[in-house]
Amino acid sequence: MATERFTLEELKRILREGAGTDENVDLDGDILDTDFEELGYESLALLETCGRIEREYDISLDDSAVSDARTPRALVDLVNGHLAPAAA
Amino acid sequence: MTAASPRTVVTGLGITAPNGLGTRDYWAATRVGKSGIGRVTRFDPSRYPSRLAGEVPGFVAEDHLPSRLITQTDHMTRLALVAADWALEDAGIRPEELPEYDMGVVTASSSGGFEFGQRELQKLWSQGSQFVSAYQSFAWFYAVNSGQISIRNGMKGPSGVLVSDQAGGLDALAHARRQIRRGTRLIVSGGIDASICPWGWVAQQAGKRLSTSDNPERAFLPFDPAACGHVPGEGGAILVLEDAEAAARRGARVYGEIAGYGATFDPRPGSGREPGLRRAVEAALANAGARPDDIDVVFADAAAVPELDRVEADAITGVFGPYGVPVTAPKTMTGRLYSGAAPLDVATALLAIDDELIPPTVNTDPAPAYSIDLVTGQARPAKVRTALVLARGHAGFNSAVVVRAPKTP
Numbered sequence: 001m002a003t004e005r006f007t008l009e010e011l012k013r014i015l016r017e018g019a020g021t022d023e024n025v026d027l028d029g030d031i032l033d034t035d036f037e038e039l040g041y042e043s044l045a046l047l048e049t050c051g052r053i054e055r056e057y058d059i060s061l062d063d064s065a066v067s068d069a070r071t072p073r074a075l076v077d078l079v080n081g082h083l084a085p086a087a088a
Numbered sequence: 089m090t091a092a093s094p095r096t097v098v099t100g101l102g103i104t105a106p107n108g109l110g111t112r113d114y115w116a117a118t119r120v121g122k123s124g125i126g127r128v129t130r131f132d133p134s135r136y137p138s139r140l141a142g143e144v145p146g147f148v149a150e151d152h153l154p155s156r157l158i159t160q161t162d163h164m165t166r167l168a169l170v171a172a173d174w175a176l177e178d179a180g181i182r183p184e185e186l187p188e189y190d191m192g193v194v195t196a197s198s199s200g201g202f203e204f205g206q207r208e209l210q211k212l213w214s215q216g217s218q219f220v221s222a223y224q225s226f227a228w229f230y231a232v233n234s235g236q237i238s239i240r241n242g243m244k245g246p247s248g249v250l251v252s253d254q255a256g257g258l259d260a261l262a263h264a265r266r267q268i269r270r271g272t273r274l275i276v277s278g279g280i281d282a283s284i285c286p287w288g289w290v291a292q293q294a295g296k297r298l299s300t301s302d303n304p305e306r307a308f309l310p311f312d313p314a315a316c317g318h319v320p321g322e323g324g325a326i327l328v329l330e331d332a333e334a335a336a337r338r339g340a341r342v343y344g345e346i347a348g349y350g351a352t353f354d355p356r357p358g359s360g361r362e363p364g365l366r367r368a369v370e371a372a373l374a375n376a377g378a379r380p381d382d383i384d385v386v387f388a389d390a391a392a393v394p395e396l397d398r399v400e401a402d403a404i405t406g407v408f409g410p411y412g413v414p415v416t417a418p419k420t421m422t423g424r425l426y427s428g429a430a431p432l433d434v435a436t437a438l439l440a441i442d443d444e445l446i447p448p449t450v451n452t453d454p455a456p457a458y459s460i461d462l463v464t465g466q467a468r469p470a471k472v473r474t475a476l477v478l479a480r481g482h483a484g485f486n487s488a489v490v491v492r493a494p495k496t497p
């Protein structure tokens with residue numbers, strides 16, 4: 001697979017498709033360091049989101065690493081950590 | 089009356105029915121006998137034995153609910169969430185202003201979220217387990233309407249789900265009343281079912297009680313000599329039930345009281361013993377402190393299967409005498425809604441009380457042998473103060489509820 005980076009834009013797309021968005025949340029705002037709970041995504045929404053990421057990017061994410069990723073920035077970094085070896 | 093047994097009143101209605109979306113549309117159609125039964129549109133029914141259904145018209149979930157809820161809900165739950173919103177609004181209740189443990193949710197369910205489940209099973213078999221939604225863990229589940237209404241409105245009081253086919257709609261209201269008697273101030277209750285998708289459709293065929301007619305006016309004919317099974321439908325009603333004193337204190341408009349309830353189970357087939365429906369009626373009347381001549385109208389279960397029509401007619405004439413009470417089945421305009429049917433009938437009884445009008449049973453021309461005063465053709469003006477609602481579930485459930493007009497001040 002060619003060099004590929006997981007971006008915040010991709011994460012937002014997958015969040016919208018898999019879990020939708022809350023009425024009072026603007027995903028296009030400054031959300032990189034906002035806790036997922038505050039964005040309206042509880043553990044099940046993140047399970048669905050990570051399942052979709054794993055399918056699309058053909059990677060496998062560790063459950064405990066996923067639950068430690070409390071913010072979009074942390075999750076984007078985690079996914080890129082799995083994509084990095086292919087890009088190197 | 090003593091203060092020892094708190095009364096339970098209905099203060100809000102939310103209706104999604106095949107002949108009307110919202111209470112106003114539903115009652116406008118029902119009082120004039122306008123049916124919502126037609127050929128299934130949600131999928132192509134031509135290869136199935138039954139092809140007619142009552143589908144809720146004009147419902148666009150995205151107009152009412154955030155995408156966060158759309159992704160995790162079946163069609164049935166979306167209808168239930170919107171009906172609950174409407175019922176609370178109708179009651180003038182703002183849940184965020186009440187203590188969260190003072191409010192509970194008790195609904196009935198007969199099938200769960202079939203359409204959601206079908207989609208995920210298709211993904212499982214065609215693409216693999218990785219493609220199954222995480223929300224399949226609850227979106228199909230019987231208790232999901234109670235759960236989602238509870239979460240959306242912050243209601244943490246006693247909650248639950250009753251599963252007894254069509255009787256469940258009354259069993260849920262009765263259980264809600266029980267929780268109010270135990271001290272919970274408000275319970276959102278009722279039922280919404282919706283499984284008009286290929287998987288749900290096949291499951292319903294297996295019950296062998298569906299009409300196979302293609303003529304919407306001849307397909308669902310309870311108490312008619314040509315009765316040939318029922319047409320299924322989707323939707324139902326969500327009601328706000330409150331402790332009568334709490335409702336009075338906040339000056340709520342009261343539709344009426346859930347005054348009595350009785351439930352029985354049929355004896356083993358072939359036992360020769362009398363079916364249980366009549367005993368359920370007598371228990372509900374006794375529970376309400378009502379005599380048969382207090383009842384102004386009976387909302388029939390109306391199975392449209394000759395043996396079951398016979399049992400119901402016998403129960404009614406046994407308690408009220410031949411032609412002893414007006415009987416109606418507005419569900420001839422919606423189809424049988426399973427757990428949604430009886431809450432819709434209770435809501436309809438309350439609207440009949442308010443409008444002094446018994447809505448009609450459409451299409452049916454009752455067989456004289458049943459000796460019941462079926463309100464056919466058009467609505468009958470009547471001062472309705474007390475109504476009896478009947479519901480039976482597949483495999484022997486019988487439930488009856490007495491609904492009483494609000495006390496006049």
